Amino acid sequence: MTNRESAMFKCRSCGAVEFTLVLQSSFQGDVQIYTQDSGDVIIKVNDKEFIADLMFMNQFALCKGCDAIHCWEYYYPQNNTAEAEGF
Numbered sequence: 001m002t003n004r005e006s007a008m009f010k011c012r013s014c015g016a017v018e019f020t021l022v023l024q025s026s027f028q029g030d031v032q033i034y035t036q037d038s039g040d041v042i043i044k045v046n047d048k049e050f051i052a053d054l055m056f057m058n059q060f061a062l063c064k065g066c067d068a069i070h071c072w073e074y075y076y077p078q079n080n081t082a083e084a085e086g087f
């Protein structure tokens, strides 16, 4: 479990920061999600990259914790390694 708690969004319902994208079944392409050191969540679709914002999350992101959608809020963890202790 090396998932860094550098997520930009968290679920209002359960506090989870992990999500999966809900895409139309007609969608074809390769989607990758990764997080920059700055905390920005980058969505890469085929060769195009963009930064996920709250609107995007609430339209397309499904919480892995509670299966909710439309549940996201901004979450900016402290930019240091001690964040896990003082949550």
Ligand SMILES: [Zn+2]
Residues within 6 Å of the ligand: 011, 012, 013, 014, 015, 016, 063, 064, 065, 066, 067, 068, 071
């Ligand atoms: Zn949740």
